[in-house]
């Protein structure tokens with residue numbers, strides 16, 4: 001019967017009279033009251049019909065009336081005999097004449113078993129006929145069968161609604177919500193996504209897996225089963241997943257992690273099973289699990305006792321992922337903005353072994369996104385998209401889409417036919433305020449600080465012998481916590497690191513803070529992570545690598561791998577005295593101080609270059625390798 005409870009919501013019943021202060025949303029009591037009222041009404045109605053009929057006479061009187069020739073015609077019904085005092089009108093006569101003629105008195109009686117009755121009628125020459133039962137039959141069928149069933153049905157729906165109000169629809173446990181969103185013909189293409197070129201490149205390959213699986217399997221390669229898209233909210237993860245389905249021309253099953261998490265234990269697991277069953281039938285296709293973290297949270301980190309339901313759901317997902325054959329043309333995409341909380345089991349080979357990072361867009365990216373979204377609005381010739389992109393640092397794709405829409409609305413409000421630059425500026429202001437409240441966008445001072453900080457890292461790296469070359473410098477925030485970053489890529493794989501190189505690494509790490517100090521005369525918390533890492537290197541040089549003066553070639557700690565393998569924190573055993581501890585602390589401090597001075601000296605001697613780099617970062621946000629070399633004069 002009714003699987004979905006939604007339609008019930010619209011069919012609100014009127015409040016039953018005398019039901020007192022029962023609040024309308026309470027479906028259960030509500031419909032019970034309604035049913036009782038209906039029953040009372042029906043019996044009253046029935047009683048009224050019978051008692052109002054004053055022409056009903058006792059059977060004996062009825063027979064008397066026949067004998068005395070008062071009744072000349074009788075209709076023999078199943079429930080009543082109806083006696084008429086006038087003969088039956090001719091069939092050709094119209095309704096009106098029948099009315100006019102009705103001096104007809106009617107007597108009714110309830111039949112009694114009386115075999116001699118017809119003999120009496122024949123003897124008296126009374127005109128009699130039996131009424132066909134049909135008309136009454138339908139009515140009585142309705143009254144005796146359909147009405148009770150209907151009432152019961154209503155009661156059940158009320159009950160069901162009450163149950164579903166508790167969190168789940170009892171009658172639809174395991175029903176798959178994914179069916180509703182399975183899209184056959186996805187219109188999104190890669191061209192609709194901009195500013196995330198690296199992620200796009202990786203996903204292009206996934207499209208190819210779906211389109212030509214044999215190309216890969218023939219050579220013996222394994223097609224990945226799962227790809228995890230990681231990025232801040234609004235950067236276009238969902239859009240990208242949809243674009244993959246659109247480009248590959250395959251059906252797209254989209255479910256959010258939260259859809260799996262239900263109140264009843266086992267529902268989530270059943271949904272996962274259903275989802276995969278359906279997807280296998282439709283393969284090649286894409287399953288997209290949005291907000292994977294809702295079910296994929298690490299099982300270890302839960303509250304005491306854990307969350308059984310989520311755990312079961314996650315286990316089912318793992319089982320399904322292991323269960324299908326990679327050649328079946330089924331690829332699972334998932335999105336999250338919290339990769340850090342995901343269960344490590346999800347990342348194992350054969351599961352989500354590929355990760356695609358979706359970064360916030362830089363200036364060029366924002367320009368491209370704005371162009372995509374402003375295609376559908378009428379722009380004034382004076383609108384400068386580059387300028388708009390420049391004044392929206394830190395905005396993600398969703399914010400930019402919002403900017404375009406908001407400016408169109410503002411233009412309409414101002415009574416314009418086209419969107420002007422002014423509308424864009426006001427829209428940005430409006431959205432920026434909201435984003436600043438959520439501290440998602442940096443203000444100008446912070447950007448300047450970060451620009452110098454990153455320029456400092458890059459420049460020290462360039463002038464530290466043996467340091468890895470700088471490949472990219474950016475002030476576009478990436479991932480969680482990082483405000484900007486300087487990407488150095490090693491020229492070759494290295495298994496042994498020299499003392500010089502370790503010191504060089506410390507220099508580069510301290511370069512960020514040195515630049516802040518040099519330019520602004522004050523330091524910030526932005527360098528916290530750098531400081532931790534630099535200190536760690538300095539300490540390990542002393543305790544692990546035997547690179548200090550007093551403990552030359554002596555290891556002061558013993559590191560044993562935890563029994564959980566390399567992923568677990570190594571168990572550290574301290575094997576030195578308090579005095580040694582003091583020596584270590586002091587040496588770390590002096591090494592750091594020394595290297596810091598060196599970094600600062602490197603930057604002081606190149607102050608102009610540093611300023612140039614920072615200025616360019618502020619303007620363009622990203623500097624690539626070639627441009628960096630040019631600016632640094634390498």
Ligand code: ADP
Pocket residue numbers: 192193194195196231232233234235236237238239240335369372396397398399401
């Ligand atoms: P996420 O899933 O990462 O939170 P969405 O994909 O849901 O973000 O993005 C929401 C909307 O923002 C999209 O529908 C699209 O209109 C816009 N958008 C986000 N990122 C981009 C992008 N890189 N290019 C174009 N539009 C984007």
Ligand code: MG
Pocket residue numbers: 237238290335
């Ligand atoms: Mg999304």
Ligand code: ZN
Pocket residue numbers: 453457512513526527530
């Ligand atoms: Zn830094």
